[in-house]
Amino acid sequence: MTDSNSISLNQVSKWYPSHKAVSDVDLFVPEGCLMALVGHNGAGKTTLMKLILGLIRPTAGNLTILGKDPCDRDAFNRREGIGFLPENVSFEPNMTGRELIRFYARLKHESDKRCFELMETVGLGDAIDRRLKTYSKGMKQRLGLAQALLGKPRLLLLDEPTSGLDPAARQQFYDIIRDLRNEGVTILLCSHVLTELEAQTDAVTVMNSGRVVASGSLEQLRERAGLPLNIRVTVKEGMTEKIATPLRQHQAQITRLNGRHLELECPPQAKMQLLRHLGELGSVVEDIELFNSSLDQLYAVFSTRKGA
Numbered sequence: 352m353t354d355s356n357s358i359s360l361n362q363v364s365k366w367y368p369s370h371k372a373v374s375d376v377d378l379f380v381p382e383g384c385l386m387a388l389v390g391h392n393g394a395g396k397t398t399l400m401k402l403i404l405g406l407i408r409p410t411a412g413n414l415t416i417l418g419k420d421p422c423d424r425d426a427f428n429r430r431e432g433i434g435f436l437p438e439n440v441s442f443e444p445n446m447t448g449r450e451l452i453r454f455y456a457r458l459k460h461e462s463d464k465r466c467f468e469l470m471e472t473v474g475l476g477d478a479i480d481r482r483l484k485t486y487s488k489g490m491k492q493r494l495g496l497a498q499a500l501l502g503k504p505r506l507l508l509l510d511e512p513t514s515g516l517d518p519a520a521r522q523q524f525y526d527i528i529r530d531l532r533n534e535g536v537t538i539l540l541c542s543h544v545l546t547e548l549e550a551q552t553d554a555v556t557v558m559n560s561g562r563v564v565a566s567g568s569l570e571q572l573r574e575r576a577g578l579p580l581n582i583r584v585t586v587k588e589g590m591t592e593k594i595a596t597p598l599r600q601h602q603a604q605i606t607r608l609n610g611r612h613l614e615l616e617c618p619p620q621a622k623m624q625l626l627r628h629l630g631e632l633g634s635v636v637e638d639i640e641l642f643n644s645s646l647d648q649l650y651a652v653f654s655t656r657k658g659a
């Protein structure tokens with residue numbers, strides 16, 4: 352792969368005496384890409400993050416992170432280019448936000464001014480002098496993100512960053528993440544909340560039992576999964592039965608027929624032909640809605656398949 356990948360893993364495995372945590376993983380994340388890593392509990396996501404951070408060494412294969420091997424001698428310095436938000440953030444409750452961020456800032460040689468800027472970025476500017484025991488879960492998570500952003504990382508690793516956040520806090524979190532991505536930061540994000548990832552990510556990697564079983568953009572995954580397209584057609588009163596029969600000739604399978612609505616499934620390649628036919632029916636057809644397969648559906652397909 353080219354040097355434009357912030358993360359390159361070639362046939363990486365991490366085997367413990369008792370367990371093969373990850374096996375033969377190929378993973379390439381281009382610079383400025385927001386990739387989601389999804390998989391069941393124990394699929395190997397955190398192990399991959401630890402390998403990328405250089406906290407553990409691979410049993411086999413090789414990794415290049417921001418152009419270098421994360422395990423070689425000056426890896427500690429290079430970690431300045433990497434920000435990490437672990438799954439469970441835990442901070443000393445009696446410290447204030449300012450004290451905590453300054454503590455981490457000193458480790459990364461960052462100024463007090465930058466600390467305040469970051470607290471503003473994550474929406475904690477007004478709470479900076481409050482003790483952390485008074486912070487809500489969402490505020491602590493945002494503080495964790497501010498900590499991860501110290502040192503202006505070019506690569507951000509986020510392990511379940513939105514767990515326990517309410518919908519508004521999740522949205523705020525993703526707004527910040529999207530801004531960072533737009534500034535060119537590469538982001539690898541583990542999450543179990545597939546519905547929220549759909550609108551946010553450029554690419555998705557699905558892991559199953561330590562192996563990558565699918566990786567690519569949502570369109571690429573949809574194409575590979577070959578799931579039928581769902582279409583909902585609203586017609587004039589009393590016309591559903593009449594139009595159902597010819598629709599079946601366009602490889603459409605009627606899944607639901609009630610009142611003025613028909614729900615159909617058709618192979619993706621039959622879509623245009625079917626839409627042309629519906630167009631020819633004129634004013635009988637009052638509305639057509641197309642539904643792509645969701646990440647949940649794609650995940651269900653790939654997590655039961657054996658290989659990519």
Ligand SMILES: Nc1ncnc2c1ncn2[C@@H]1O[C@H](COP(=O)(O)OP(=O)(O)OP(=O)(O)O)[C@@H](O)[C@H]1O
Nearest residue numbers: 367369370372390391392393394395396397398399
């Ligand atoms: N130090 C270790 N020794 C032995 N087995 C380990 C070790 N660390 C992880 N494992 C095993 O490797 C597998 C992958 O663990 P990992 O934490 O990477 O999964 P995960 O996908 O992050 O799971 P979750 O979604 O629950 O956080 C699990 O079966 C785990 O028990």
